[in-house]
Amino acid sequence: MDLHTSPLLTDLYQLNMLQAYLDHGMTETAVFEFFARKLPPRRGFLVAAGLEQAVDFLRGFRFAEDELEWLAASGRFRANLVDYLAGLTFTGDLHAVPEGTVLFADEPLFRVTAPMPLAQLVETRLINIVHLQSLIAAKAARMVLAAEGRTLIDFGLRRAHGGEAGLYAARAAYLAGFAGTATVMAEPRFGIPIFGTMAHSFVQAHDDETDAFEHFARSRPDAVVLLIDTYDTETGARKAVALARRLAADGIQVKGVRIDSGDLAAHARTVRRILDDAGLDEVNVFASGGIDEDLIRRFVADDVPIGGFGVGTSLATSEDAPALDCAYKLQEYAGIARRKRSEGKATWPGRKQVYRTYAADGRMTGDVLTVEDDDRDGEALVRPVLVAGDAVAPLPSLEESRAHAANQLARLPEPLRRLDTAPPYPVEVAPALRTLADDLDRRMAAE
Amino acid sequence: MDLHTSPLLTDLYQLNMLQAYLDHGMTETAVFEFFARKLPPRRGFLVAAGLEQAVDFLRGFRFAEDELEWLAASGRFRANLVDYLAGLTFTGDLHAVPEGTVLFADEPLFRVTAPMPLAQLVETRLINIVHLQSLIAAKAARMVLAAEGRTLIDFGLRRAHGGEAGLYAARAAYLAGFAGTATVMAEPRFGIPIFGTMAHSFVQAHDDETDAFEHFARSRPDAVVLLIDTYDTETGARKAVALARRLAADGIQVKGVRIDSGDLAAHARTVRRILDDAGLDEVNVFASGGIDEDLIRRFVADDVPIGGFGVGTSLATSEDAPALDCAYKLQEYAGIARRKRSEGKATWPGRKQVYRTYAADGRMTGDVLTVEDDDRDGEALVRPVLVAGDAVAPLPSLEESRAHAANQLARLPEPLRRLDTAPPYPVEVAPALRTLADDLDRRMAAE
Secondary structure (H helix, E strand, C coil): CCCCCCCCCCEHHHHHHHHHHHHCCCCCEEEEEEEEEECCCCCCCEECCCHHHHHHHHHCCCCCHHHHHHHHHCCCCCHHHHHHHHCCCCCCEEEECCCCCEECCCCCCEEEEEEHHHHHHCHHHHHHHHHHHHHHHHHHHHHHHHHCCCEEEECCHHHCCCHHHHHHHHHHHHHHCCCEECECCHHHHHCCCECCCCCHHHHHHCCCHHHHHHHHHHHCCCCCEEECCCCCHHHHHHHHHHHHHHHHHCCCCCCEEEECCCCHHHHHHHHHHHHHHCCCCCCEEEEECCCCHHHHHHHHHCCCCCCEEEECHHHHCCCCCCCCEEEEEEEEECCEECCCCCCCCCCCCCCEEEEEEECCCCCEEEEEEEECCCCCCCEECCEEEEECCEECCCCCCHHHHHHHHHHHHHCCCHHHHCCCCCCCCCEEECHHHHHHHHHHHHHHHHC | CCCCCCCCCCEHHHHHHHHHHHHCCCCCEEEEEEEEEECCCCCCCEECCCHHHHHHHHHCCCCCHHHHHHHHHCCCCCHHHHHHHHCCCCCCEEEECCCCCEECCCCCCEEEEEEHHHHHHCHHHHHHHHHHHHHHHHHHHHHHHHHCCCEEEECCHHHCCCHHHHHHHHHHHHHCCCCEECECCHHHHHCCCECCCCCHHHHHHCCCHHHHHHHHHHHCCCCCEEECCCCCHHHHHHHHHHHHHHHHHCCCCCCEEEECCCCHHHHHHHHHHHHHHCCCCCCEEEEECCCCHHHHHHHHHCCCCCCEEEECHHHHCCCCCCCCEEEEEEEEECCEECCCCCCCCCCCCCCEEEEEEECCCCCEEEEEEEECCCCCCCEECCEEEEECCEECCCCCCHHHHHHHHHHHHHCCCHHHHCCCCCCCCCEEECHHHHHHHHHHHHHHHHC
16 A cells, blocks of 8 residues: 555545445535635735646546445445545546636635546545645745745755655655755655755764865865854864865865854854955855744844745644645535534535735736636636546646746735735635525535 | 665765865764754754664665766865775764763763764764654653543644654654554554544535444444544444444444534533433543643643544654753863863863762652763663664663663653643763863863
């Protein structure tokens, strides 16, 4: 049972419901949409991400022999369920907002249209995939906006929540505008640029700090970033300067020095001065350790001479908001719109579309959330991706999605670009959608 | 390249350092220890978890042909690196604290003793595996203590950070005392009990709520927990009561009702009264939606009649503290103790042991952190797991580790069991360890 592709990576209630749907012939078309109910407190926008992995999951969706045997032997289900699952593939439709698109609360990130048992069965893993990447992409975008062009590298694998989280966080961060990641597998898997310096252990293992720097430089001459804070940052910087001159004679260039502890701003200023005094203007000061968008913004505002940041935990776990309040909700079954009305959790019914309008200067002015067949001005964000299980067109490449994300971030209203949450971005619920919801409420009240 | 087992799921700096170590013959024995530098603000203790997966990773550690080819073709490394990695397996030692053991800041969770390049290379993924499960186990343990015997089920897969995080969170939660999980794969993979009710979509897809309940009950007669809050909780409860009587005639028992929205405490009281008035004392009220240990504790203190909780996001993302400030630090190289002295990040050097003492009533009284060969009273927590790559004994089963965790939680000092963070648990640094650190500082100052 492969952890990534197995349909058993799901909630048991999906299989329980499936049994009931099959027993009672409820296999008509269901429409589910995935959206955020509201944004986390300090977040002004989301960034759609993970669609490619969601499509991979759907296109590879099938039960393996050992999984069917496990279901049959578990004692929970009848033969009709195992028979139904035996040949099942994803034959439904998928609509989605392109990766890299900025999105807001209530706006559907994707829509699944498929026979009810199938649409229900793919829920858990689809949320699991898209929630994670969209969460991290939104966090990364905040850092990209705060950094105002400074280099950002993902250092988060070790504290990401498992291997998949680490790899997908690298992807989501790159999509949102990071320059790359430390995670090696991101290059062979996704073509993402990878970066690596050295650990404190490398310096500690040598009896002499300069020896450590020189060993590293001679073994990896095209990637010389020296970690100078293992013992004393200023001393480390002076050793780096002396070594840089010797290495230059052999054609090896020190690209940067990294600081990972203490008062990063104060150290960066001191180290920058030491480098500048030695004429090493082209050697970058790189900072890591406890970096988040607030710190980046502060350093940028204070003109701290840091050229790049390695960002780990705060990025890879989306530390200030490690989850979105999101849902995959039934919008329609057997041709009739549906609506959940639980207290505080009521949702807009039906198949929806989002129209986005822009000002003459290219900035976003507002969105309209409406029913799919409403005709509104603006750019329609929700687009067909799979029809009857087949791709309508190749998905954009990661580079294309990254360019799209950059374009979207550039077009955000200025307060959102400054990471302000007020005023909120205007999302209008169209009359057509309100009418559908009211009609539905009346019909259900009459029953 | 398998996401879970590939040695390329690592940081590039490991490979950069490896190149330098090989080029300069630095392949002597290194000793690394993994520990938390400090606990998150509201956490009084950790719970060691994930050792089994760490051992699986180490015992399966090898580079596949395509990974070696990628390394050779990447243009970053020399042939000596690819040659070294070609036949590499984990031939080192692993010491660790048993899974389920309660642990505190600075205490090593595990220790790796291996040739430097190998010990360095396994760092990232070992942290990635053990950090996640220990983080979630500690969070889950808080809920277990708060629940005072009420049933807890993990509902977190959809908002966990990827598939591995979801599956491992289920394992860590069960280890810490949860009754089980909704994640299906946790049963075939780990033998963890799985539970599942129904979604709101199931109720919405039916025109009549009672029909939905009855369809479910007849299709899954041994798992009848009815979700009663899709429209109106009180009405839903009355429908459940009426149905329960009819089903009883056919030998089907309604085990519980689930509430997932609104004022859970108020609804639970109303629903409990409706059930009791109907003589359905044995039908449990089960709550989900935004549950965390604070809410559980409040409900328990207020005698809210909730028999069980489904806990999702707060558990699976460790929402209040989604990462531990932890490190895998070099403690010794080539027989000489090492110490990082970066500002605010200095660590205790050498191979360490933790001795735990207990009072006559079985409660923990304090730990002593010392060097490995110090002889102290108490229970030694750090034990050999792998020697020269081979297991010294079979690992405990998950059930055994779970029993150990329950025993550890029972023996915590009372304030920690109440989730208080003050007074902190006493961890004494032994004179032998202070002496080693001082000697090391003197030696390095003299250089």
